[in-house]
Amino acid sequence: MSVSSTPSQSPTRSIQSEWFLVISSLLLVTAILSIVAFLLIRERGNAQESATRAASNIVQLIDADVLRNVELYDLTLQGLIAASRRDDLKAVSPTIRHLALFDRSTAVPYKGDILLLDAQANVIADSASVQPRNGNYADREYFQSHVNNPDLGMFISRPFRSRHAGHEWRISFSRRLSGEQGEFLGVAEAAMRLSYFDQLFSSLNIGRNSSVNLISKDGILLAQEPRLMDELVGKDFSNRPNFQRIVREGDGSFTGISSLTHDERLYTFSKVGDLPLIVIVAQSSNEVFASWRRTAIVVSLATLALCISLLWLTWLLCRELRLRRQAEKELAQLATTDGLTGVANRRMLDQTLRHEWFRAQRSGEPLSVMMIDADHFKAFNDRHGHQAGDQALRELARVVVSNVRRPADLVARYGGEEFSVILADTNVAGARQIAEHIRAAVEQMPKVEGAEVTMTVSIGISTWTAASEMTLEQLLFAADKALYQAKEGGRNRVVATD
Numbered sequence: 001m002s003v004s005s006t007p008s009q010s011p012t013r014s015i016q017s018e019w020f021l022v023i024s025s026l027l028l029v030t031a032i033l034s035i036v037a038f039l040l041i042r043e044r045g046n047a048q049e050s051a052t053r054a055a056s057n058i059v060q061l062i063d064a065d066v067l068r069n070v071e072l073y074d075l076t077l078q079g080l081i082a083a084s085r086r087d088d089l090k091a092v093s094p095t096i097r098h099l100a101l102f103d104r105s106t107a108v109p110y111k112g113d114i115l116l117l118d119a120q121a122n123v124i125a126d127s128a129s130v131q132p133r134n135g136n137y138a139d140r141e142y143f144q145s146h147v148n149n150p151d152l153g154m155f156i157s158r159p160f161r162s163r164h165a166g167h168e169w170r171i172s173f174s175r176r177l178s179g180e181q182g183e184f185l186g187v188a189e190a191a192m193r194l195s196y197f198d199q200l201f202s203s204l205n206i207g208r209n210s211s212v213n214l215i216s217k218d219g220i221l222l223a224q225e226p227r228l229m230d231e232l233v234g235k236d237f238s239n240r241p242n243f244q245r246i247v248r249e250g251d252g253s254f255t256g257i258s259s260l261t262h263d264e265r266l267y268t269f270s271k272v273g274d275l276p277l278i279v280i281v282a283q284s285s286n287e288v289f290a291s292w293r294r295t296a297i298v299v300s301l302a303t304l305a306l307c308i309s310l311l312w313l314t315w316l317l318c319r320e321l322r323l324r325r326q327a328e329k330e331l332a333q334l335a336t337t338d339g340l341t342g343v344a345n346r347r348m349l350d351q352t353l354r355h356e357w358f359r360a361q362r363s364g365e366p367l368s369v370m371m372i373d374a375d376h377f378k379a380f381n382d383r384h385g386h387q388a389g390d391q392a393l394r395e396l397a398r399v400v401v402s403n404v405r406r407p408a409d410l411v412a413r414y415g416g417e418e419f420s421v422i423l424a425d426t427n428v429a430g431a432r433q434i435a436e437h438i439r440a441a442v443e444q445m446p447k448v449e450g451a452e453v454t455m456t457v458s459i460g461i462s463t464w465t466a467a468s469e470m471t472l473e474q475l476l477f478a479a480d481k482a483l484y485q486a487k488e489g490g491r492n493r494v495v496a497t498d
Contacts, residue, residue: 055283211281
């Protein structure tokens with residue numbers, strides 16, 4: 001059934017509005033999620049930067065303290081070597097000579113034994129007593145290193161357990177004694193108790209699951225706080241990927257997986273001056289990002305609730321638009337439908353007829369109009385009542401519609417008992433054939449309950465062709481005139497005019 005172009009625009013605009021609303025909502029949700037994600041990522045970076053900055057301050061503090069104390073030990077060694085070369089001390093009493101040799105050692109903290117060894121690693125001077133102890137330290141790492149390397153400078157040993165003092169952990173600082181010709185004369189050695197690092201590290205607030213580590217450039221762990229495992233002190237970490245990266249970069253920070261705890265950690269590290277020592281602060285990522293993670297969860301849940309609410313509101317609005325579109329469609333259908341018979345009304349007839357008329361003008365195809373009138377309907381209605389009359393009109397409309405099958409054709413109630421049919425692209429012969437089918441079908445209709453006679457119709461047809469010069473009004477007038485002729489000719493017949 002043909003419809004005019006004006007009513008069809010409203011559903012299209014409604015569908016476009018619905019799609020615009022859906023796309024706008026999706027874009028808005030995407031924008032919200034993108035902005036929140038960007039802010040959370042930025043805040044995570046800020047949390048990491050803040051943790052790195054705090055760890056860097058700790059590293060610098062440790063660097064300064066360790067460097068200062070190592071320098072004190074180095075000054076002690078240099079003082080011991082310088083004093084041992086003085087010939088005038090050989091003639092003084094052992095007590096005075098002892099005071100002269102170890103004068104500078106009083107300033108060093110957490111000192112262990114300070115020894116002066118001869119070329120055979122025997123003790124020739126001992127800070128612990130005026131009378132040197134009996135002992136040989138040829139097996140010590142520091143002694144062998146100075147024997148084999150004349151240009152070693154100050155050597156920092158691996159951690160070792162003391163032969164005395166409860167076998168506590170210590171490291172030693174040592175320098176070579178050389179003669180005027182560079183010959184090996186012995187070693188000056190000063191031991192530091194590793195409890196110094198325990199005291200230094202424990203005074204720092206680094207977090208519950210984080211650690212501070214002092215490690216040599218060769219990968220030997222010298223100190224750790226808190227101690228994850230006591231046996232780690234003195235262990236070689238030179239083959240671990242994290243340590244290799246630390247040595248390669250020198251100082252800085254990065255995030256990596258711990259080879260010991262197997263969790264993610266933020267490593268901040270730096271060399272201790274020119275010493276072969278590296279300070280590493282390993283912060284637990286769970287602690288670094290704990291506050292950020294709580295904020296991220298709250299913000300994410302709030303954002304998710306907002307987005308879901310927005311999409312839900314969008315769905316409600318789309319549903320309302322669909323309901324409104326359906327209601328408008330139903331209203332439009334009601335506005336163009338005859339309430340009694342269910343076919344198109346006069347308004348729809350006029351719109352469709354104009355539309356098909358202009359289309360026929362453009363295409364040059366014929367256009368036929370059929371006027372159908374129920375014979376003797378007024379007498380039928382007066383005799384059998386309006387209810388029977390209405391039922392008869394509904395049956396008549398059903399028969400007419402059943403014989404007009406093309407979607408482009410239109411059946412409309414013209415008024416009262418009169419119907420009109422628009423047949424697009426149909427010549428007079430085709431229109432007459434359809435009209436005869438309708439007339440015969442009406443004649444074969446069963447009697448309406450209570451009626452004494454069957455219903456018949458008279459049909460008038462007019463057809464416009466490209467060769468004719470009639471107007472739309474003349475086309476309608478010709479169809480009406482043909483209907484009049486059919487009635488005058490005895491009714492229950494079809495009359496067609498060109």
